[in-house]
Amino acid sequence: MTFDPYTRRLFFQRSGIALGSAALASLLRDDAAAAGMSSSLPHFPAKAKRVIYLCQSGGPSQMDLFDHKPGLTERFDQDLPESVIRGQRLTTMTSGQKRFPVAPSAFNFQQHGQSGAWVSELMPHTARIADRLCFVKSMHTDAINHDPAITFLQTGSERSGRPSFGAWLSYGLGSLNENLPAFVVMTSATINNGQPLYKRLWGSGFLPTEHQGVRLRGSGSPVLYLNDPPGVSRATRRRILDDLARLNRLRQEESADPELQARIAQYELAFRMQESVPEITSTQDEPERTWKLYGEAARQRGTYAAHCLQARRLVERGVRFVQLFHRGWDQHEHLPRDHRRQCEDTDQATAGLIIDLEDRGMLDDTLVIWGGEFGRTIYCQGKLTRENYGRDHHPRCFTMWLAGGGVAAGTTYGATDDFSYNVAENPVHVHDLNATILRLLGIDHLRLTHRFQGRNHRLTDVHGKVVSKILA
Numbered sequence: 517m518t519f520d521p522y523t524r525r526l527f528f529q530r531s532g533i534a535l536g537s538a539a540l541a542s543l544l545r546d547d548a549a550a551a552g553m554s555s556s557l558p559h560f561p562a563k564a565k566r567v568i569y570l571c572q573s574g575g576p577s578q579m580d581l582f583d584h585k586p587g588l589t590e591r592f593d594q595d596l597p598e599s600v601i602r603g604q605r606l607t608t609m610t611s612g613q614k615r616f617p618v619a620p621s622a623f624n625f626q627q628h629g630q631s632g633a634w635v636s637e638l639m640p641h642t643a644r645i646a647d648r649l650c651f652v653k654s655m656h657t658d659a660i661n662h663d664p665a666i667t668f669l670q671t672g673s674e675r676s677g678r679p680s681f682g683a684w685l686s687y688g689l690g691s692l693n694e695n696l697p698a699f700v701v702m703t704s705a706t707i708n709n710g711q712p713l714y715k716r717l718w719g720s721g722f723l724p725t726e727h728q729g730v731r732l733r734g735s736g737s738p739v740l741y742l743n744d745p746p747g748v749s750r751a752t753r754r755r756i757l758d759d760l761a762r763l764n765r766l767r768q769e770e771s772a773d774p775e776l777q778a779r780i781a782q783y784e785l786a787f788r789m790q791e792s793v794p795e796i797t798s799t800q801d802e803p804e805r806t807w808k809l810y811g812e813a814a815r816q817r818g819t820y821a822a823h824c825l826q827a828r829r830l831v832e833r834g835v836r837f838v839q840l841f842h843r844g845w846d847q848h849e850h851l852p853r854d855h856r857r858q859c860e861d862t863d864q865a866t867a868g869l870i871i872d873l874e875d876r877g878m879l880d881d882t883l884v885i886w887g888g889e890f891g892r893t894i895y896c897q898g899k900l901t902r903e904n905y906g907r908d909h910h911p912r913c914f915t916m917w918l919a920g921g922g923v924a925a926g927t928t929y930g931a932t933d934d935f936s937y938n939v940a941e942n943p944v945h946v947h948d949l950n951a952t953i954l955r956l957l958g959i960d961h962l963r964l965t966h967r968f969q970g971r972n973h974r975l976t977d978v979h980g981k982v983v984s985k986i987l988a
Contacts, residue, residue, distance in 0.1 A: 557688050558958025563922025563988070564883035565692070566831045567685070567953070568838045570824075570866060572858075573666060574711050574845030577892035577907055578915040579936040580621045580855055583653055584634035587934055588620040588894065592902065596895045600937050607660055609848065609897060610908045616895035618935070619905040622852045631926035638859040641867035647926040648870055648879075649917045650986050654930025654939040657890055657911045657946045662711045662846065665889035665911065669946055670717045672975045679721035679966075681950065682837035684975045685957065686727040687720075688964045693834025696796075700830055701729040702823040703841045706861045707854060710843030718839060722968040729839060732826065734818025738797045796829050809868035813861070821865035828872050831882055845888055849898045849906035870919055883921025883956055890914050894935045913939045916949070922956045924988045944983055951980035956987070 579585055596616040610616070623636045629647035642649075659665035664674035671678040679687070682699035691698035701718040718729030732738045748756075767773075799806075799815075799822075806825065807814060814821035820842045827838040842862060847854045866886065873879040891914025892907035899905075913932045919925065931941040951961040954975065961980055965972040 557964075559960040559963055560955070560958045562956070562958030563881070564920070564956045565881045566836050566838075567682075567883045567885065567921070567957070568827045568831060568869070569681070569840065570884065570886045571666075571669070571839060571841045572845050572862070572886065572888040573713060573841050573843045574662065574847075575665075575888045575890045575892055575909055575914070576845045576858075577621075577847070577851060577855060578653070578913065578932075579892070579894060580623055580851065581636045581638060581859075582634065582651060582915045582917075583913075583932055583936045584625040584636075585620070585894075585934065585936050586625075588618055591618045592620055593617045593900060596935060596937070600933065600935050602938075604912060605660055607909055610893070610895075613897075616893075617900050618894055619896035619900055619907065620902075622903055622905075629926065631928070633926075633928060638856060639863045641864045645867050645870050645919075648874070649919050650923045650925060651915060651917045651928045652930055652944050652949070652983075652986065653913075653915045653928060653932060654941060654943050655887070655891075655914045655916050655946070655949065656939055656943055657914075659890070660909055660911050662889060662909070663714075665909075666711075666713075666717060669889045671721065672947065672950060672977055676714075676716045677721055678973070679723045679727070679975070680716070680718050680729065680839075681953075681975065682718060682729050682839055683720040683723050683727040684964060685837045687723050687966065688959055689836060689957065691834065692836055696830070696833060696835050697730040698836040699727065699729040699839070700835050700837070701731045701839045701841070702734070702826060703731070703843070704734065704818060704820040704823055705843040706820075706858050707844035711846055713841050713843065717841070722973070723966055729837075732797065734822075796833060797826065799825060799829070806872070809872055811864040811868065814865060814868075820862050821868075824865040824869040828869060828876075828878075831873075832876070832878065847892075847906055848908065850904060851892070851906050852904060873920060879920035881921060883923065883953065884919045885916065885953070886918075887916030888914070891936075894937055910937070912937060918986070922988050924986050927986065929983070929986050942983075942985075945979070947976045947980035948983055951976050952983045952986065955982045 594617065596618055601616070621636070623638055625634050625636055626643070627633065628635050628643040631647050633646040633649065633651060635643040635646055657665055657668060659668050659674050667676060668674045670680045686698035699718065703713055718731065720728035810821050810825050813819045814825045816822060820840070823840050827840060830838050844858055870879065870884060873882050873884070890909055890911040893910045897906040897908045913936060929942055930939065930944055932938065933940045954961045954964065961974060961976045965974045
């Protein structure tokens with residue numbers, strides 16, 4: 517029998533794909549079973565349905581905001597003892613300093629609420645909601661420079677290419693609203709020369725691309741290419757997408773590329789977002805009370821305050837994970853001046869968001885997280901006076917807080933030493949924090965995995981333990 521060469525080649529190509537796809541599906545089912553993955557997510561009853569992550573990019577100074585160290589006033593300009601530093605790694609910006617002079621905070625602290633939480637004068641609005649917060653003062657991380665540290669905070673790895681937290685949640689739990697993405701990102705800045713933010717911080721890594729974050733812009737169209745081109749009607753756009761879907765499915769039959777299915781899903785979501793996004797981003801229906809809560813800056817698109825309000829509107833309509841990045845916390849000099857500016861731009865809106873969620877009955881099942889990629893050193897970088905100083909990066913200890921979503925409100929967990937330099941009680945690693953956040957969402961961090969390059973990967977890598985004492 518004679519075979520046409522092209523037909524024969526196509527036969528083997530297609531039969532190979534079909535057999536390979538069947539084998540791959542079988543292997544993936546086996547891998548999923550071995551890794552504990554199943555369609556039974558969530559693994560536990562969830563305390564939180566959604567997350568708003570307020571990421572303060574640059575490294576807020578814990579001892580100027582929340583970690584009160586009154587005993588350091590008497591140690592002004594004294595050298596930090598070597599027994600405290602313990603030969604730890606320093607950045608190249610201060611490792612060559614001849615001295616490491618102690619710089620006590622220039623700000624006053626008071627205790628607030630029934631919990632007696634210490635909060636700096638820089639955050640009067642946050643101070644008023646202290647009893648709704650859980651402060652974790654014993655955070656520590658691995659990285660000492662911004663890019664690897666914030667990548668680590670968001671993906672569980674200092675190296676690029678891993679899925680972000682929001683992508684993992686989209687992959688594990690999906691969306692609560694088919695007309696909106698599961699994961700939305702917004703960025704803002706007080707100081708324009710803040711550390712750059714890269715798309716990998718909200719990327720999907722090796723997960724299907726449909727799980728990456730969708731960024732809402734602060735000016736122009738909220739999402740690029742959201743509007744149809746002039747002269748293209750809604751019906752025409754629908755026909756174009758239907759034709760594209762058919763072409764992509766034909767291609768998928770040949771190549772069995774899972775990204776083609778993701779592409780189809782993204783086209784369809786974008787089509788639905790053309791109607792849903794404008795309604796969310798328009799705040800004309802908000803009452804006067806809203807602007808009193810979040811501040812007048814919330815009326816201006818692109819500000820942190822406006823993004824806090826948008827975050828509430830998004831989760832209210834079913835977005836699973838909202839990530840706000842606010843740049844400008846990296847003060848190697850003039851920290852008192854510039855941290856004051858940062859707090860003026862963020863404090864009221866942050867507190868307003870918590871109060872707004874609570875008033876709407878949403879705080880109980882919405883987890884809000886505030887914090888940066890690391891803290892700052894107690895020793896001064898550069899010229900030191902009582903009113904002015906700079907601080908270097910410090911991964912050994914820093915403060916974050918959580919609210920709502922099953923967190924023990926009005927509590928403080930962990931403590932630092934007398935210099936806010938080392939963790940003294942109950943250390944919490946970034947992997948521990950991520951494991952705990954997943955637990956609040958009903959997910960066992962050991963079982964949320966994805967097979968890639970021969971092994972099962974997870975957000976917490978091979979580490980992480982749930983910090984049960986901060987759970988309500």
